[in-house]
Amino acid sequence: RCVQTSTRIHQTLVESRNARINAFVHLPNDPSPRLTSIDGPLPGMTVAVKDNICTSGMPTTCSSLMLKEFSSPYDATVVKLLRSAGAQIVGKTNCDEFGMGSLNKYSVHGPVINPFGESEGRSAGGSSGGSAAAVAAGLCDAALGTDTGGSIRLPASYCGVVGLKPSYGLLSRWGVVSFADSLDCVGVLAKDIESAESVFDSLNIHDPRDPTAATQRIREKASKSVLSDFLDSGSLSGIRIGVPTDYFPEELHPSVVNPLRTLLIDLRMHGASIVPVSLPSTPYALSAYYVIASAEASSNLARYDGVQYGLHVETPSGSDKRKLANVYSHSRSRGFGSEVKRRILLGAYALTADAFDNYFLQAQRVRSLVRRDFNRVFRAPNVLSAHSETNQAGVDVLIHPSAIRTAPRLDEGVAESKSTLDSYLQDVLTVPASLAGLPALSVPVGLGEDGWPVGVSLVGQWGHEKTILNLGKVLG
Numbered sequence: 001r002c003v004q005t006s007t008r009i010h011q012t013l014v015e016s017r018n019a020r021i022n023a024f025v026h027l028p029n030d031p032s033p034r035l036t037s038i039d040g041p042l043p044g045m046t047v048a049v050k051d052n053i054c055t056s057g058m059p060t061t062c063s064s065l066m067l068k069e070f071s072s073p074y075d076a077t078v079v080k081l082l083r084s085a086g087a088q089i090v091g092k093t094n095c096d097e098f099g100m101g102s103l104n105k106y107s108v109h110g111p112v113i114n115p116f117g118e119s120e121g122r123s124a125g126g127s128s129g130g131s132a133a134a135v136a137a138g139l140c141d142a143a144l145g146t147d148t149g150g151s152i153r154l155p156a157s158y159c160g161v162v163g164l165k166p167s168y169g170l171l172s173r174w175g176v177v178s179f180a181d182s183l184d185c186v187g188v189l190a191k192d193i194e195s196a197e198s199v200f201d202s203l204n205i206h207d208p209r210d211p212t213a214a215t216q217r218i219r220e221k222a223s224k225s226v227l228s229d230f231l232d233s234g235s236l237s238g239i240r241i242g243v244p245t246d247y248f249p250e251e252l253h254p255s256v257v258n259p260l261r262t263l264l265i266d267l268r269m270h271g272a273s274i275v276p277v278s279l280p281s282t283p284y285a286l287s288a289y290y291v292i293a294s295a296e297a298s299s300n301l302a303r304y305d306g307v308q309y310g311l312h313v314e315t316p317s318g319s320d321k322r323k324l325a326n327v328y329s330h331s332r333s334r335g336f337g338s339e340v341k342r343r344i345l346l347g348a349y350a351l352t353a354d355a356f357d358n359y360f361l362q363a364q365r366v367r368s369l370v371r372r373d374f375n376r377v378f379r380a381p382n383v384l385s386a387h388s389e390t391n392q393a394g395v396d397v398l399i400h401p402s403a404i405r406t407a408p409r410l411d412e413g414v415a416e417s418k419s420t421l422d423s424y425l426q427d428v429l430t431v432p433a434s435l436a437g438l439p440a441l442s443v444p445v446g447l448g449e450d451g452w453p454v455g456v457s458l459v460g461q462w463g464h465e466k467t468i469l470n471l472g473k474v475l476g
């Protein structure tokens with residue numbers, strides 16, 4: 001009875017905090033922990049799950065009216081693995097609709113308020129804003145998010161928590177609602193690197209149900225060139241850390257550069273070599289990302305037709321009820337929010353015969369250039385690329401600010417078109433690693449001039465999660 005009472009008190013505290021920050025969109029009614037494995041590597045760890053990842057027994061709405069009534073009959077592979085590792089799934093977290101957004105304000109459940117200073121009404125970042133806020137507010141030990149172009153790293157940076165976007169293809173996407181399949185990655189938000197790492201380790205298993213999952217052979221091949229000994233020695237001597245000179249665009253706020261500068265001095269004192277590197281395709285990455293991600297989204301979201309999938313809206317009286325196209329257009333007009341519609345239109349246009357060469361193919365070319373840039377600067381070869389070789393003069397890790405600024409206020413009064421562009425700009429530093437499928441870790445490194453959290457990102461070669469996690473521990 002005593003345990004039951006304290007669990008209930010805890011649940012009440014979670015509910016009242018959540019009422020202010022809106023991080024969870026579903027908290028299970030039954031506050032008593034579900035029986036989980038006590039032998040697993042995550043016994044009793046409380047983990048929240050972004051609402052675009054399927055969970056049996058809880059809704060999976062993708063923060064969209066289109067899926068407001070949807071509950072999955074099964075768990076996504078990552079959720080199943082969490083449960084069998086002993087973790088307790090404590091609820092579903094708010095996000096931008098279908099993962100599209102950078103500020104977690106495009107949600108049928110309303111925006112997430114950054115818990116770092118609730119009264120200021122700042123954004124928690126998006127699209128995994130609920131996951132980052134739940135961790136930052138201490139409502140769970142860790143949370144799953146998804147990152148297509150920055151959706152884990154950006155909210156991690158705004159909320160002052162750790163965010164890991166793994167290499168594309170390592171964590172299963174089976175049971176994860178698709179936004180843009182060639183970019184979507186499941187990842188982890190946590191209060192410290194050790195927690196993020198233990199969740200990642202429990203999920204880092206080949207899943208035969210995910211056709212894009214990296215094979216066991218490729219995983220093993222990549223792990224051979226991972227650096228890990230530096231943690232025991234306490235010295236970073238011999239480690240080469242690259243600072244991409246192209247990651248300091250004019251939009252970058254000076255207050256996020258100072259913590260990075262201090263960090264670089266520190267890393268050099270630990271023996272690391274700090275090397276300026278150039279990734280010249282960076283300025284084109286953002287445009288390429290928005291074309292590719294929107295094109296894939298327009299195709300993926302075609303399934304929500306109001307008949308087989310998603311909200312069904314009856315055709316208004318007077319219209320021809322026999323025409324399925326009517327149901328389709330009415331259901332989609334009602335079910336999708338403005339940002340999702342914008343992506344569908346942009347993506348469908350990029351895929352039309354007239355625009356295909358100039359937009360979609362061009363964006364794919366830029367994507368290859370972005371990949372090539374990374375492969376040229378890293379010391380270790382990319383095991384996914386036939387042309388990539390060891391480059392002894394290359395770097396082991398790249399370091400750059402996670403975001404161009406600290407968390408913006410949700411009500412920053414700007415016109416709709418300007419605000420759309422502004423929110424696309426938030427991803428300028430995160431999309432290159434997404435286009436190249438590389439692992440990236442955002443670590444909180446202090447506060448900016450306005451007293452709000454600043455994050456720094458470490459990017460590694462494909463499959464080198466351990467290198468960035470270990471280096472992240474040195475930073476922390």
Ligand code: GLN
Pocket residue numbers: 099100101102126127146147148149150151152179293427
């Ligand atoms: N903000 C980016 C977008 O809106 C990235 C989203 C994401 O990573 N899911 O597309």
